[in-house]
Amino acid sequence: MSENMKAVPLPRRYFTPAVIVIAAIAVVGLLFVLARLIFGIGAVTNLSNEFPWGIWIGIDVAAGVALAAGGFTTAALGHIMHKEEYHLITRPALLTAMLGYTFVAAGVGIDLGRYYYIWHPIIMWNGNSALFEVGMCVMIYLTVLYIEFLPIVTERFIGRVNLPGFLKKFNNSIDKLLRILDKGLDKTMFIFIIAGVVLSCLHQSSLGTLMIIAGEKMHPLWQTPVLPLLFLLSAMSVGFPMVIFESYLTSKSFNLKPETHIMSNLGSMVAPLLGIYLSFKIGDMVIRQTFVYLTEFNTASIMFVIEIVIGIVVPLRLFLSPQIQKSPLGLSIAAFLVIFGVFLNRVNSFIVAYTPPYIFENYFPSIGEIFVTAGFIALEILLFRAFVMIFPIVSVPQHSGTKAKFSIRSV
């Protein structure tokens, strides 16, 4: 089936009513970013000395990194395990990861009190700090993602460089440059692909180490020395669901036939991964005997139960069902639940579980914080749509049967 699939730009009208709504959210979000830059963090957020981190870290950064895991999981499957039938999903997953991490960086940027010092960790090292490790890994991984994306850019423009006006005379030399770049990348890409997987494993887990130092300030239902392992396992199990869900949305939005075959193949791998994650999560709870906290009826215990039942147990059951395996809608609902579960886990770990010794006022995100977070997600969707229309990302059936990478260039 994948024989005659080829990634092509999807030329469509950019603005639809839904896209206009999303664009409006993005604009409001950017206005709040502007307000934060002019008036400071205190003016826009509900953060305080009691709650120094809010949803910009909990959602934009922690959940953002987890939900961009589709990039490294599909890279591992398609390139390292060398399963060629999955090659057509690596590009959408790569694009999601690239945009996702770009907005993780943006989220960190506006949350930093001194965003103009964001480069400091590059030269000022503290090897003891989990945050230093996360920061460095994310920086390097973001660069790796951009490099991994370059071949898509060269594929799009080789033989088609057509600059307007006086820039015309550069057309030839830019084309040559792209060809050299393409050749070099083709030979060295495996280095970056492996590096991407290694870096992902490192910082996905270190993101869990981050909250360990908070010690008693983190609710015992979540505070455990195996946090890094739980974070890595959950990131691994949310990677394919992200790809399934996104592939479904893209097919709906661009009126394509959903890739049922690949989606259900991916789906069959989710259940074991989720199962491992669940067993570690329950095992940790049993060993540390934290289940006693579940008998208390409060925000923490409710959120924990929702996270486990709706976010892990239900989708695990769904992914094991043969009917669901065959239905794109069923698969994407199950996938959405996994995404929701991991998202909630990150929000719980960074925000709900955080209970400092002295609290004057509980934290709830302000309108500004919510709009900035929503605005960044909206921008990500807008950019995804634009990239899919400009670059060869999504694979569609080809009748000519020209699969070779260089065939288009001779045109």
Add this chain to the structure above:
Amino acid sequence: MVDESRRKFLKTTALVGAGITGLSTKTVKAGPKNILDENRMGVLVDTTVCIGCRKCEWACKTAHDLPTQPLDTYEDRSVFEKMRRPDDKALTVVNEYAARETEQFPLNVKVQCMHCDRPACVSACIVGAISKEENGSVIWDTDKCIGCRYCMVACPFQIPAFEFEKAWHPEIRKCDFCFERTKEGKLPACVEICPMEVLTYGTRKSLIERAHQKISLYPDRYVNHVYGQYEVGGTSWLYLASRDFAELQFPKLGTNPAPGVSEAIQHGIFAYFVPPIALYALLGGVMWINKKKAESNKDKEVHHE
């Protein structure tokens, strides 16, 4: 002669021994600067003699160029109605806890940075902007800080404060143990002004001795607990009190250093970069084998056709 060479020998062995232990504990300690000095200073706070005059609050603000009302306004005791915490505008505050039936006076407790021996903030800081100095103080470097507020997340005493209302160059603010003053041989501002000698400045070692002496001399006056001696691996500031520290809203903490687990994991994952490099090699090998396999499969298919 013999004696001297013997002494020399002992000295070198001691040095080598110290070097080895230094090396082996290096991974546990938060940064190379933090080999703790034997004679690091501390303050012993005897909360049983504090009268809540809050002169220390005034002295602290004055010493750190923070805006303050004149000293006589500090006599207003209505501030004690609410529990207060140190923030970016007041690096130390005094709280009051009502007297119990058997007691004549209320209890006053001064709060500020505890200056931990193994500070969580120092371990956490992404750029190493916070350091534990030889004299015991934990201080913050404005030239490095990027304002990520991870120190605030890490601190078990909830001490570092951030200037949230500042759009440009906000600072992390906390008690710096009057680092600039003690460097010149002066006392910390709060210790100097205290009229009741609540605060005793001295080497941490001598203060611990003194605290236990006080407890054994007046067992009715104090609970048998020097808060800060063992909490989170020990702090430079130590407290004596007449009732359980939990009643005075001191956080109940274990004796393990706050950064211990996190640093152990961190160094486990990054032990001389071996695990990441091993993972890289493993994945590379798997990738190569799978590629070969795929290629040979293709060749076979071609032959079949």
